[in-house]
Amino acid sequence: MRYFILMTLIVTFWVSAHDQQVLSEQNVIEVHEADNKYLYESWKFELENIDYSNGIDYQEANIIIKNFAFTPKAASCGATGIIVDYGVYWKVATYEGFSAIPGKSIFIHKKSGKMSQDGNVLFSHPNKMKMSYSEGTHLDISVVK
Numbered sequence: 340m341r342y343f344i345l346m347t348l349i350v351t352f353w354v355s356a357h358d359q360q361v362l363s364e365q366n367v368i369e370v371h372e373a374d375n376k377y378l379y380e381s382w383k384f385e386l387e388n389i390d391y392s393n394g395i396d397y398q399e400a401n402i403i404i405k406n407f408a409f410t411p412k413a414a415s416c417g418a419t420g421i422i423v424d425y426g427v428y429w430k431v432a433t434y435e436g437f438s439a440i441p442g443k444s445i446f447i448h449k450k451s452g453k454m455s456q457d458g459n460v461l462f463s464h465p466n467k468m469k470m471s472y473s474e475g476t477h478l479d480i481s482v483v484k
Contacts, residue, residue, distance in 0.1 A: 400429040
């Protein structure tokens with residue numbers, strides 16, 4: 340979330356200084372939405388181009404967990420923590436709510452990519468994730484024209 344706010348501010352001030360004009364609230368919203376559209380597309384591209392034949396490394400686990408945050412199954416997960424090597428799994432801490440209360444960890448199997456939490460399979464493979472970028476999320480692309 341800090342990254343989105345920081346990028347929005349940087350883009351806003353750059354555009355304002357570059358054009359030497361005062362941005363309206365609508366201009367700020369348009370810049371933010373365009374930035375989010377690019378981010379969504381780049382994350383989706385990264386997920387689609389993971390080579391699963393050699394297992395999942397740390398960076399690929401990070402790509403998977405970034406995209407997982409926008410699935411309906413991540414609804415109770417407010418944020419994720421660092422990714423830790425946990426033997427045959429990558430273990431990802433989760434935090435819930437405004438006060439970031441520790442939640443149940445997510446496990447990504449290093450060979451198969453199967454994602455589980457609290458003993459329940461979330462996705463049998465990362466390619467089966469259906470991301471939802473609906474209005475109201477901080478990665479809202481539905482209103483971009």
